Each structure stands twice: as structure tokens, then as C-alpha cells.
Amino acid sequence: NSADPDVAYTLAGIDAEVAGVNAFINSMTSITTPFEFKVLGFKPQPWTRLDVFIWAKMMTWGLSGGIYDLYRQWIRSTIDNDTMYNELFPDVMPYEVPIVPEQTNLSLVEYPNAPGGVVVSSYPGESAVQISAEEAMIPQAKLQALMSLLADVFQPLGQDEILGSNNWAVASSKSATGMPILANDPHLGLQAPSLWYEAQIVVPGQLDVTGVTLPGLPAVLLGHNDHIAWGFTNVGADVLDIFVEELNPSNASEYTYNGAYRSLAVYDENIHTKEGTDIPFQVKESVHGPLIDSAVGTYGLDSESQPNIAMNWTGYGITHEILSAGKLNRAVNLTEYYDALYWWDSPPQNIIYADDAGHIAITCAGLYPIRSGYTGEYPVAAYNDSIGMTSYIPYAYIPRSVDPVQGYLQSANQRSIDTAKYGFQLLGPFDDGYRGRRIDYLLNHTASVTVDDMKMFQADSLEVSAQEIVPYVVAAWDSAGDGNGTINGIMNPLRTWDYVMDTDVYTPTLWMYLEDAIHYVVLDELRSIDSSLLLSRTPILEMIIKENYSYYLDDHTTTGQVENRDQILASALVRAINEMVQEYGTDPSNWIYGVHHRVYVDHLADFTYIGGGPQRGQNTLNAAGGWRVTHGPSWRMVADLGNIQKSYGVYPGGQSGNMFSPHWDDLFKLWYAFNETTQQYGYHQMYFYSTAAAFQAADTSGTMVERTITFVG
Template identity: 50%
Template sequence: MAATKLNKAENIEDYFDAVSWWDNPVFNFAYADKAGNIAMTVCGRIPIRNGYSGMYPVVALNDSVGMVSNVPYAYLPREVNPSRGHVSSANQRSINPNEYGYPLVGPYVDGYRGRRINELLDADNSITTEDLMRFQADAIEIRARSIVPKVVSAWDNLGDGNESIEMIVGLFNDWDYEMATDLKAPTLWMYLYDAIRSETFEELDVLIPLLEESSMKSNALPSSSYPRAPILEQLILENESAYFDDTRTEGLIETRDHILVRSLHIAINTMHSLYGENTDSWEYGLHHTINVEHIAGLTTIKGGPIRGQHTLFPSHGWEMTTGPVLRHVIDLENPLNSRCVIPGGQSGNPFSVHFDDLFQLWYTFDTEEHHYLYQNFYTYSSSSEFVSVSEENRLIERRITLMPTN
């Protein structure tokens, strides 16, 4: 019902009527129209629970424990025509839980993409299609931008003057926090973050084997024993946490800066061990790559070095295995000026010439325009017109039938 009504909506009133019928898991709906209205609406079933919060699994011993209702549609988070002139969503929390009348629980993302999107939109009120294409390729690491200056300051205050480390710290001094493939600082940041996290929360190391061995790991337990990045970031910025004291050292109380300098040593030692003393082998693109696997594991589209990390262009880990399925920039004033591309092809058939015919557009980064490539939009008034413009009849997908040989 909701989808049908959305397809027929002609104005913002029709939109709100349509999404009120969304009786499914929660989605973020973005709205814009030619009258200049914009909106972001969270729709779906947000349960109201009795006898437990929903943060952890419980045993429902009787009818008093369980989901008793859902948040009424009128009270679901929404935003309409905000004064800042834009709305955005990157799966972060849509509203401050401390300012909302109902409990919001669930595995929300860390919010760094949302923070960067809002930064870019707040900085310019005359966004163009080209700007949005650049935004979708943005690879500024917000975590590093918050934490690395504290590390450099700690080294300046407590460092031992080691010339080799001074040179490596210089990589950070010259870095603009872009996770670019031709730079060494992004690789150093990856190992530094891991070291800071493990050295700060060393008390939690005892949980690692318990988590790995638990039969509940994939169901109810978190994937890591360590707190998530925003918590570590906040502890470092506030610099008031007892977590920075290392419980393994008797008679010594470590400060934040002690832990940051120690983590820097650990990160550099790890990289020397893995990649050697020659820092040329530290370039990010040598280690951060992408290969797109067929959904059924039938084949692989070979990629190579890829930008980004926990950035607006998401490419987590050392090998990018998840990311933007569709890059889409829509020009409502001139729809044919819209752009889109997917990381594969127009066919899911691995034997088709169209299986990977869009990958190079999706993968190729234009260093002059500072964005990835896209395909244009075309419209045809009839199927015969579409066929007539096909070069060598390649725009039409053919059916492939596999026959046994005997």
C-alpha cells in the first residue's frame, strides 16, 4: 500500500499519507519536490517494550515481558523544511535519543559519514550535480582528523626524539586526512587506530577468546570486545578517562598522552615488521584494495587499489567487500542531467557481456574532477527506438541456456 501510494504521490501531503502506511521494518524516507519542499521521515515499526529495554536478549517468562505496541506514526522522527536547507541520512541515529520520548535501540552506524555529509552541505548553499558527485567520492577520515592531532601533540610533549619516528610523524603533519591510495599516512593511521584501541581498552582483552568461542557470537553478541570508534574518540578528546591507565603496569599511572605515544611506537613497529624499513611499501593503495565477488561465488570482478575507509565513500577494512551498491545523483530540475552507476554491470549473468560493463565507471577515480565516473540517463519513446540506437545489437540482453553435453 505504501509503495503504491508513493508512486502516485503528487505533493508533500500525498507523501506523508503514503509513508504512514509503511508497516515494515524501519526505513529512512527522503522527500523533495519541485515546490521546494524537503523532508526526512523515519517510518516503520519501532516497538514499545515492557519488562526489558531491547538492548539484550531476554527470556519472556510471561506475557508481561515483550513487545506490547509500536511508536505511533505521529511520533516517529521526522524533519520538514529545516532552516539549514537540507536533510541527510547515512544510517546514523536520526534523532538524539536523550531528546526523544521513546527508547531507540539497535546497531546504528558510528555516524562519521553523516557528520561529513552535513559538513559539506553546511559549507555551501549552491550545491551542483558535480559537487554531489565529488561528495560521493569524499575520502576524508573524520576519526583521524579528531585523533591524529592529539597523537602528534603527545609525541611533541613526550616523544624520545627518535629521528626515524620524527620523520614518520611528519607524514601526519603533511596529511589532510584524505584516505588516498598514493599516500602513506592512511596506512599508518590504520595501524595506529588499532594500537590506540587495544592499548586503551587492554582490560577487555580477556573477552576476546570468550567472544570467539561463544555459540551466540553471530546472533546476540557484538562482533568486537572493544567499544566503538565514537566512544574512543570522545575519551581522547575529553582526556579524563581512567581507561588510559594500563592495569598491567604496577606503580605507574599512564595518561592519555602516554598511551598515544606508546601506540605510535607499536604501529610503526608493526609496519616495519610487515612491510620492511622502506616506507615506499607503506602506500595505502598497495594494501587497501577491492575485488567484487559474484553473489553466488561464481566469479570475481578484479579491481585494485581503492580510496576511502570509514569515510563518506565507505570502504571498510583492508579489502573492500561492502560499499555503495548504487551511486545516484538526481537533478530534479533537469532529470536527464542525473547520473548513476553500480559496481558491476547491467546483468547478473556472469556469462553476459553486460555482467561487468559498468565496473570501470564505478571504480575509476577522475583525479582532475575529483570524483568517480557515472553513466548518463537516456529516454526512449518506444522499444523500437531503443533497439534502433543499439550498437551491434549489444544493448539487448540475450537469454543463455546451458545444455548438458550428453
């Protein structure tokens, strides 16, 4: 409704942003045209309101995860043992620390609907009923083809690892400043030009906000204003469901629904190319959503000769993320924070908050489906309206915590809330929980948190999984090892390792091989499954090892003998060392972690990269997954609500998208520079002044990276 003041304000901001983009496009010369456009032989078309909304929709799509229904069915059918599947893929991950320590509900009178104003029809106590999996089984060949062909569809933001991020806030009672301090570091694909652009947006008398925005988005997504600060992490909720349609055998353009045949909606689309030719394609859609196998051409791999796999997504249709972000930019207190997040639809985000009145809060904001007749875990045959996403959790009841007794809040993509204390189904997959356990430990054991502590926590590279498992491996070798002198010599540093994934030692390298080897020998029943589908199983291994769960602590590939825990772990250690030596040779200098674990900020077109040096971390607060690190903290921010001028930020790149500019990578140097003395990475101060004159007066070094954008709403 454009007559609504908030909507009108948002549209004015969009129009100002569009005008700014087009002003640059119209000013482009042979000198100022970006290098990438020259290489592609392409001149951008004028930017429009529609482009802004499309880019926002791409953002929500890119953060919505994957089609987990397909993954679950693939793994479950491959294991072909429901007991084993349920043990390895439990509803609750062992030892996890949920995000919400104390649930804070809002008033249903003030917020009767779901986010975005969606009318709800279900409340606590109404549970879903799962139908038998056989009713919606998709053949293995088709499942595999769908997963393979759809893998790249979920990469629009460049993430090639599981999405992860950290945020936390400490209350006045735990802060050395006597006021809240907030930290955020979203983990996304590292890219050049940077995903983020640092900006201060000023509307005199109405708005003054600073932080980072996405190119094309007319709002600060992560940052602070005069009174509040906020940050995001991804919830990881399953908001995509797969429905298997029953087509009319006499007419493939119809499907069964509510006892009758209904026509599929058909949309003829074209992809325009710079050569002027169009690439036509057709989208077919049922009541549940588009038929995704029409896009990837896998429908010949089952009994259906035509597309019949529909996907429902909570992000379909009109959503309000730009409106929500704009309202959050202007919010000055807790009530306005609630009002802003009411409009956040998709995908669910853990939005941390702190203000200068001393409050801290976190809201797992977004649309969470209430499912009828099925759980959403697997593809479902939905031939009538009794099965489907029938409603959403009311905004008043979504997971939320405000000013908890413990004095801090944190999220690292782990489970939102203790399921035993919550009346609705929240379907993941969620993170394995190690980062959440680590930050919870640090915050719980630091009585008076400083800004410097926050920076150290963001740089923390202690691997909790190694801390929990390696002592059992060492004890197992001492108990059941064969006394091999070579193995003894190589594994000895594990005895005194501090579990920090540092670049100048080889223990982190050995841990990487050891973790894989433990997966291999303990979960020997699952060796036929693609290991990429078994991500985040390490907490299950931790539990199996700690509880000495004998069924899995036996190598089922051997006959006539039953191995115990120590024998299994000792064999895993031998396997890990043998594989490491086979890969890198016998010279210990070749095993050093930093030789192999290096960070690359790749150019979007692979023309070049920033970085290439050794990188600390792994599945740690300082996230740096894999060996070639292309995913990690895309923005680090620490905001001090006691002195907002003493807030800090940095991202791995630069303000300029021109690879020949000195500002192409100057911020990367700060982001990458780890100080062994302070145990911190570099940051710049987020200067926060409302006028250009104030900036100039404060800019004694001439190195400020802030840019002021002014528009009148």
C-alpha cells in the first residue's frame, strides 16, 4: 500500500538509489566503464525499481539453503535402516546450546498474524501428522539427478560451503563499558568485488545509519544508527518443500487435486542475450509451486514422462524484506525493533539487537510454515488441500529472547530453541553447534566483556570438535595402539595441542585427516553415501565416542571379531597419518597447516584473486572451511552502544570494484592481518558523523573509508 508512510518512505529510498545507479550508468565513459563490462562487451541497462526487488528476492533465495527433502530421502533410502538413520540424523544435535535461552512472546493482540501480515490459522497444540514415506518416494536415479542439477541453483551469493555466521551481544551487566556491546560476522562466499559495500545513509532530520549494504539494496543491512545496533545470522530453517504431483495419464497438462483434475499453469519465458536473441523456456506450476524437473529435465528418470515434482517456498509471492530493513534502519528502541522485524518474511534470520537504553534481544525472524498432514522432512504426495503448508507461526510466538538473566545472547546457526519447551515444529537442518558452544563458553566465562574481547572472540580459532575428541584418540592409542614408533612420533604433538587451528604447526592438518578417518571407520555402514551429504555428523561421532556406543564402534567390514572403541580410534589415527604422509610425504615441514590451508578472495569472473596466504581457523568462530578457503567472515563488526563512535568494522576487499584502484583490496589487508600479541584481526573505526564537514574535521589521516549518501525521503 503506497499510501502507508513506511511503504512510501521505502519507495522513496528505492527511487533515490535507482537514480544514483542510473546517474553512474549514464556517466560511463571508455575510462570509467568497469573492466568487466569491457571484457563482456556489455553496457548495463537502466536500473529500475523492479531490479531492486529482484535482487532482494535473489538474496532471500540464496540464503534459503537447499532442497533438504531430497537429501533426507536420498540418505534414508541409501541407509535403508530407519533406526540407524534416526540415530545419525536426530531431531536434536547432542551437546548443542540453542539460541534462545528464555522465550519472550509478544502480545497476540498487537501482533495477531505471521510476519508480513499473513493471517494465521493454527496455534500451539496443533501438530502435523506424517504420512508414510512410500507414498512419495522418488526413484534414486531421479533423486540423484535432481540434487546434482540443482546444486548450483543455490549459489547466487557465492557460498560454496554451508551457510554460517556468528552474532552475539552482551548486556550492560556483563559489559566493561556498562552498556551493551554487539558483534556480527556473517560467513558468506568471499568475492571480489566485495559482496558488501560500506555506507552511511543520511536523510537530515529523519535517518542516519551506517554499516554495510548490498549493491542494489537501498538500506544498511548490518550496522547501527544513533541508538541501536543489529546483526544477522542465517537460521537454516527448512522453508522449501517438495510435492510429487499425480499427472493425468491422458493429459500431462493436468494433475490430481481434491478428487479432480486441475490444469497446470504454464508460463512462457525468455532469457534475453546481449546478441539480441532470446532463449525460450517454459515454467509449469501446480498449486504447490513450479515443477522443478521441468527446469532440469529429469522427468524421464521415473514412471512420469512429464514434469511432476513441485517445490513450495515460503519466499514465493510478495515479501517485505526491504521494508523491514528500512524500518530497522530508522528504529530507535525495542518496540520499533519488534515492529521492523514483523515485516521480515524470508528467509528466517537470527537478528541480534542492542540499544543505548541497555536492552539486548534476538529474534529468529521470518515465516515458519505450519504443515498439515506431513512433517516436511521428505517429499510428499499431496493430492488434496489437507496436506500442505496451511499456515505460519504467529510473529508473537516465533523464537525470541529479550534481556535474558544470563546477560548475553548468541547465535551461530544452531538450533533456535529447545524443542521440548516450544509448541511448534521448527525443521532444520541447523548447524552442528560447535561454534555456538564455543561462543557460549567464552561469553559465559568472561565476567566483564570489553570491545577488545569481542574482537578476540571473532578471531578465535579453537576447534571445539578436536578439543572434545582428540583426548579420546590419544588415550585409545596408548591403550590399543601397536607401539609403532613412526606413528608415536607423528601423533605426539596431539598430546599437548591447544586445539587452535594455527598456520605454523601440523597438528591442525593431522586433525583434518583424523576427523575424516573417524567418520570412515566409525560410520563404515555409510561409506556408499557421498560424504558431502554427511556434513555436520561430527557431534554424533563425539556422542558415540563419549558414550562408548558399541554398535557403531565395531568395524562391520571385518568378520569374526568385534572391535572396541579404543581399537577403532587407534585404527582411525593410523589411517589419518598414513593418508597425510601419502599426500604430503615424510618431511614434517610439508604437513604445516598454513602450507595447505590458504585464503582466496576470487574475482567473480576468475580474472584474479585477492589473498592467497595461510589462513587460521576451520569450523571455528573464525570460520575458514575446507583447504582452499573461499568462504568466511564477509564482514566483521563490533558496536559499542556506550560510545557508538568507537565501533569497528572490516571486510575482505575494498570499497572500489576497480581492480586497478588502491581501494580494491586495502580493507583485505586489515581483515587478514592477525596480531599475535593482541590475538585480534585488524579493523577500522566506523566513524559516524552526520555531515561531510564533520567527517573532514575528524579525518586527520585522510584514510577514512566511509562514504556518505544523502537522499530526501
